[in-house]
Each structure stands twice: as structure tokens, then as C-alpha cells.
Amino acid sequence: MRRISMLAVAAALFLGGCENFVVSEKPWFSAEQAVGTRAVRPGWWMEDAPGCRVDLDAPNTAWPDCAKTVLAPSAWKGVLWALDGTEHMLTGGDPMIAQYEFQTSETAAVPSQHAYLYFGVAALERDAEGRAVVLRYWPTLCGPPRRDRPAAVTRRPWPGLSVKREGGCVARDATALRRAAERSRALDTDAPTLRWLRDWRPGDQGEADWLADQGIRTH
Template sequence: MLAVAAALFLGGCENLVFSEKPWFSAEDAVGVGAVRPGWWMEDEPGCHVDLEASSTAWPDCANTVLAPGDWKGVLWAADGTEHVLVGGDPMIAQYQFQTSKDAAAPFQNAYLYFGAAALERDAEGRALVLRYWPTLCGPPRHDRPTSVTRRPWPGLHVQRDGGCTADDVRTLRKAAKLSRALATEAPTLRWLRDWRPGDQSEADWLAAQGIRTH
């Protein structure tokens, strides 16, 4: 999801809800037990993994994620940016995004927002299938799909340099719900199995991704 957020931002998509200050903090995160710990994989047609094999033997096409057993819905990237998954209907994923301070363009720090929904849960209420999508300012333009909408959702304000801001959390959540109904790319993550001895360790996997959860 971090890669998706960065790709959208760097790809020039202007039709995204953002804020200069975060709407949510770590205290708002979903907490332990919101998603089932273990290995998850983003849907990829034609990519199959042997669940009996070690995770280190899975094919390169498998875009897998390891959810630690004590994950509370917060993670930090190597650059110190904080990313939070918040409960509600829909859930909201808040991603802090920073451009490099060494880049030629002016330094930017912003927060992007995704909607997220649990399509399946286990007997304990933990998510087994998650779908997520970008929170848009409004219906995309037919002539320029990546440009900011001409019809922003109520309570959203289009900014001169692109994107839009929300009046409050209620407005943000409603925009996420409306965005879900649009025919936009909505990746799906599915739980595969629990972590097993012989798999890549949680510490090694987190280090390889450049993230931490504490």
C-alpha cells in the first residue's frame, strides 16, 4: 500500500484527498486483532504459491506482506514517516508522504488517504481479505482522468496546485465511501497462512521492507 500511495503521488495524480496535518494519530489505530497475523498476498492472476513451502521459496510474482502478531495498525518507514490504519466504515489508511529534502523541487510533506474494507473475517472478527482504494476528490474527468475533478464531493476543496482538502474527518470518510463506488483500481490482499518456523523472520522481513511497527 505504501508503494501504491507513492506511485499515485509521484505519477502526477491530482485527484487525491490530502492534508498538510494528519487527521489521525497512532492512538486512533485499529489495534491488535484487527487483521489476522501471518502472510498475506495481493491478488495476482496466474501467480500461485505453495502454502506448504517456506516463504523464502515462493515465486517472485508473489507480492506478499507479513503482518506481525502484535501489529496495532501503525508502522513507520525508514525515513521516519508514520502510517496509520484507522477503524470505521470504511476504515481509513493515512499515509504520510515526504519528498526528498535533497531533491531539486521544494520539500513536501503531506498525508494521503485510502479507504479500506474487510471483505472477509475469521471467527474472531479479524480481517482475512482486505480491499483498499484511493480517496478521490470526486469523479475523475473523462478527458484527463489524473487531473483534479470538476465535481468535488461535498465538503472537499480543490487546491490550486492539485488535490483537495476536507472540512473534517466525517467529510473525509464520506469521500472514501463515495470513491469506493467508482471504477478505480482497488487492490485486494488475502490472508495466506500463519508464519511458520523456516519462513523469513518477522524482523528480517520488516528490515527488508524498510519499516518498523514499534
């Protein structure tokens, strides 16, 4: 079983040299706007992997290596903290927005940076209580990628966005950011889908242990 974390995905994008992402020096959203298990069903989730079969009657520790899984803790309120103290949250709305804070160290391979990065998150299916059981998430881009240099910042930023000289772009306000997320959804970008598998049950790895393995905490 391989674990996945949107924190790791976001970090890879932030540090991977792509400049076509909406960023901000200060967060657009606060913890009061966060949604957790009110919007997303708690339990085990898995990224779509054709041909990978999971025995749902077995404990999660026995699932195969092809299963890229993530746990939504039962008491999650929508906010996570990484071990370095940076904050990551899922906020409400349509689409929902995942906000990720990053602080690289002075000794990192890239110069020290502090910024916030954003993903759009859509609930494709919901349970009887209205909680998402199928999620798709994608990076919020500044605009359509350039054909000659896909990793470079766009030449056609979405309305309400301003391109930064050093790369990336900033939104005029939270409304412009959400609209950029909506427009980015329609682009042909890598947009993983996560599906709810089942509730956590005795015999599975404990929630606290799983969070520790991911290098995150919920409070």
C-alpha cells in the first residue's frame, strides 16, 4: 500500500519549477472557512488506479502497493498542520478550494520561499448526508499553459489575476481566485480522482499513527 498526500503533491508542484500557478503571500482563506468531515466523508480514500484491487474486508495495512490511499480522520475540521508548522486547509464553496502554505528552509535546494498555493476540489458524488465520496482536485492556474513552454507562466492570465515578474500570478480577491479555479478545471491538466473506500475500523492503522507517518497533525 502506498500512501498519498495532497501536501506532497502540492509541494512537488511548488518546488518543481512550474510558474503557472496562482500564489499569494498571505492566505485568502481562514480556518473559520474550513470544511472537513462535514463536506468529506471520513475514512479511507484511494486515488483511481485501474487494475488495482483492494480487499475492503482486510485491514488497510494488508492492501497492495498499487493502492494509493489517504485517510480522512473522523474528527477532521478541514485544517492540517505539517511538522514545520505550516497550515493546509480545505475551504467550502463551489468548487471547494484547498489552500496550502509552504515555507522552505534556508538550506533547501531552492532559495527560501514562503507562499500559499491553491487547488480546486470538486465533489463528483455525495452520500445520503451530502458528504463527498468521490473527489477530483486540480491546480489553480494563472491561465492557459503556453504551447512553447508549458511550465512557464501563461501569456493570457484569467480575469482578476496579475502575473508576477518572478513567476506565478496573484489574484485581485478571493472571487477572482475561485473563478480561476473554475476555469482551470476545464483544462487538460493532471487532475487525480479520489474515491471513498470504507470507514476506519479496528485492525486498521490508527489515525494518529497514520497522521504521524504523513508528517501532519489535525490539532
